[in-house]
Amino acid sequence: MSRAATLGERIRGEIETRILSGEWPPGHRIPFESELSALYGCSRMTVNKVLAGLAEAGLIERRRRAGSFVAQPALQSAVLRIPDIPAEIQGRGEAYAFELIDRRTRESGAHEPPAAGLMPGLALLDLTCRHLADGRPFAYEERLISLAAVPAAAQADFTAVPPGTWLLQHVPWTQAEHRITAVNAAPRLARALGLPAGGACLSVERRTWRGPETLTYVRQTFRGDAYSLGARFSP
Amino acid sequence: MSRAATLGERIRGEIETRILSGEWPPGHRIPFESELSALYGCSRMTVNKVLAGLAEAGLIERRRRAGSFVAQPALQSAVLRIPDIPAEIQGRGEAYAFELIDRRTRESGAHEPPAAGLMPGLALLDLTCRHLADGRPFAYEERLISLAAVPAAAQADFTAVPPGTWLLQHVPWTQAEHRITAVNAAPRLARALGLPAGGACLSVERRTWRGPETLTYVRQTFRGDAYSLGARFSP
DNA sequence: TAGTGGTCTAGACCACTAA
DNA sequence: TAGTGGTCTAGACCACTAA
Structure with missing residues (x-):
């Protein structure tokens, strides 16, 4: 069926699960890029792409020197399809x-x-x-x-x-x-x-x-x- | 004011301009990653991140072995803020x-x-x-x-x-x-x-x-x- | 000022698929 | 089957900023 997940997808899924389950609540600091790359045994670039994607999706906020933090729950918004x-x-x-x-x-x-x-x-x-x-x-x-x-x-x-x-x-x-x-x-x-x-x-x-x-x-x-x-x- | 654009931002801006101006119409094949990296004198990874971003935004479609193509204009959709x-x-x-x-x-x-x-x-x-x-x-x-x-x-x-x-x-x-x-x-x-x-x-x-x-x-x-x-x- | 994230390099291997 | 995109590595340098 679906092909095997890539390493990046696996890392992203595990972080999303912790956030959405509430295990990592809003404001929680998630591990640094260096910690995650050591944890998963991969390069920092792989982790960086995952965290950049999570930030673009609004699930985390990133601050230089401080780290990455679970974002406050987004104001609800909806992608509305304006139909032809x-x-x-x-x-x-x-x-x-x-x-x-x-x-x-x-x-x-x-x-x-x-x-x-x-x-x-x-x-x-x-x-x-x-x-x-x-x-x-x-x-x-x-x-x-x-x-x-x-x-x-x-x-x-x-x-x-x-x-x-x-x-x-x-x-x-x-x-x-x-x-x-x-x-x-x-x-x-x-x-x-x-x-x-x-x-x-x-x-x-x-x-x-x-x-x-x-x-x-x-x-x-x-x-x-x-x-x-x-x-x-x-x- | 705003800091200088990174190379990736510059490449993305130039491609977006060509698409939105109509110079590259829907269906147009845009240069391969290898061509763009030669054109801008940068690594393929830099170009890859730009094109992956454009694909995620729906402006282009990417097909292995075939290349990257300007997407048909998106059905209009709107991000609606559901207010608190x-x-x-x-x-x-x-x-x-x-x-x-x-x-x-x-x-x-x-x-x-x-x-x-x-x-x-x-x-x-x-x-x-x-x-x-x-x-x-x-x-x-x-x-x-x-x-x-x-x-x-x-x-x-x-x-x-x-x-x-x-x-x-x-x-x-x-x-x-x-x-x-x-x-x-x-x-x-x-x-x-x-x-x-x-x-x-x-x-x-x-x-x-x-x-x-x-x-x-x-x-x-x-x-x-x-x-x-x-x-x-x-x- | 020390340490984080942001960006980039120059490679590599592979899955997929159009020709 | 040849060539594209997808993903990953193991580095590097720098801007920014919290401490």
Whole structure:
């Protein structure tokens, strides 16, 4: 089945076990690199790579001259997968469909969403669209794309490929910021999602950069009764 | 200011720049370790650590005998900080208060939340409580703690320390699963949060394990108009 | 100022796998 | 089967910092 563990993996496993079992509580000093290399009969480099990995994972903290210490339990955090909507729907075994409701080119003004962080006077592509799963409304999407940062978007055919998927395939990004909120559906949104007015929706806002430049800002709104975000995490 | 970059950091930066600028697109084969070590005049070990780091970060994929390749753009994902509620509120400069509404010891039955993954017949501590910011309702919390896994919880004083904070300080965990949804507040919940019935709320469910054993299951419900989850992420 | 961690070298052997 | 990446060795020098 699984190949034999390497020496580094074995050392890492034994240290992790002592930490996670509580045998080495937060603040406990773990053996120095020199002690561990003597203990396992290996070079210090092998131990160094193990401890560097544990530090990167947040399980230990390392201080020159002082040693390595079991870290205080991390604030819980979760790696959340922000899905590509077509892939998400097809992964459920449902038929994906996409509607481009509106597409216009305009300049950014004073009333852009503050979270978009767009200066006035930028050339924008302003898109409104809807994602459907098995013919039922799944998500409503409002998106702004900076044409200065992504000029090729002006020629893209967003009736054929949803803009999120197109961007993922064509434009590298360096940073993204997300904001997840719950909102009561306003009448227009409720109609678009096939919900009673006031129905709870999950709103995911995302702003994506390349370097200092905002590439795109999007707000995707999902029916609260049909969608949830899931995440699994280890410390 | 910042100290000079090490050679490894410089190599990593130059490769990242080529990938993120699109000069090396997805699927592009990057130079072999031997080529890079010749190019930078360093040992192969130095290059190996750089490429291993890039692979761990998901920017490249490595295949024996074939080489290292720029990875397809990652599905967007986000590192979400699941906050310790008292720390979150105090971080906003607001006064934190906590109310323990109900505390009982009971056995798990057939009607536990399916996401809790609790077998029937387990000894449970069942807690209901409310978090307040500057005297206003902030979050409603329903929590189950397995007394088999965390016997010390039976003696803890949860009128003084909220259970989430107590657990974070006392119990190491190995894995957590989260589920984030939007819900319309049912009448009882709306009263507890000071919302009109049907108001949108953000619900965060979390199940936490140590090894194979469930430690705790919690559902925290936040006023949608007063709370959002934020996340910042690089690929 | 003494001792830790951070980084690097110049090798080595091997598992894996694409050709 | 040839060549890559994966891992390891036995050193070295240095920056940083706790004592």
